[in-house]
Amino acid sequence: MLHVYRRGYDPSPPPPDGRQDFFVDATDLGEIFRTHRPHVVAHSYGTLGSILAAAADPHTVRSLTLIEPPLYVVAPDDPEVLHLKRLGDAVLTNGLDADPEVLREFLVLSGAPGVDAGQLPEAAIASVRRALGGRLPGEAHPDWKVLRAAQIPALVASGGHTPALERICDALADLLNAQRIIAPGAGHFVAAAPGFAHQLTRFLAAHDAR
Numbered sequence: 672m673l674h675v676y677r678r679g680y681d682p683s684p685p686p687p688d689g690r691q692d693f694f695v696d697a698t699d700l701g702e703i704f705r706t707h708r709p710h711v712v713a714h715s716y717g718t719l720g721s722i723l724a725a726a727a728d729p730h731t732v733r734s735l736t737l738i739e740p741p742l743y744v745v746a747p748d749d750p751e752v753l754h755l756k757r758l759g760d761a762v763l764t765n766g767l768d769a770d771p772e773v774l775r776e777f778l779v780l781s782g783a784p785g786v787d788a789g790q791l792p793e794a795a796i797a798s799v800r801r802a803l804g805g806r807l808p809g810e811a812h813p814d815w816k817v818l819r820a821a822q823i824p825a826l827v828a829s830g831g832h833t834p835a836l837e838r839i840c841d842a843l844a845d846l847l848n849a850q851r852i853i854a855p856g857a858g859h860f861v862a863a864a865p866g867f868a869h870q871l872t873r874f875l876a877a878h879d880a881r
Contacts, residue, residue: 691805696720704731729821741808755835766803782859825849
């Protein structure tokens with residue numbers, strides 16, 4: 672098993688100009704995919720670089736598991752998705768200077784612990800600072816035609832905690848002809864939800880020979 676940390680997350684180096692960028696992530700991951708041909712399991716912002724790298728060279732991955740991806744492009748007219756996009760874009764663009772209600776709503780949706788009406792926890796402040804200036808997820812436009820033609824086994828997972836992410840995951844699963852699971856109990860951190868690990872293990876085992 673290979674644990675890959677995006678730039679800006681120890682032990683990886685910082686991102687160029689200190690700015691999170693899923694295009695840079697895709698380049699980094701493409702090299703790893705070509706070397707290891709892995710089963711890819713990616714979460715949240717990390718799914719963007721993963722799916723772009725897979726679309727660039729689909730034969731370098733055995734399968735794709737995408738957990739609550741902010742792929743707004745798959746449901747561009749859904750009101751809940753548009754609301755989530757506005758929240759996320761505001762936080763990435765303005766950081767701690769974003770409207771306090773917007774900032775708190777986004778942090779709660781993204782699973783930041785200890786966020787309430789009081790002072791933000793240090794961990795939440797650090798995560799907002801790290802995300803500031805990051806490339807906006809709405810700029811991610813994977814080549815769906817290439818991905819569908821490659822017939823990469825795919826699993827799309829969500830935590831059943833916010834309608835916007837459920838609708839994104841439903842639409843993405845339809846686009847990729849993917850297996851779709853909902854694993855409630857851990858919010859945005861779906862990997863920690865009861866039963867998720869078992870379902871993921873079954874999916875990976877079913878496609879291990881690919």
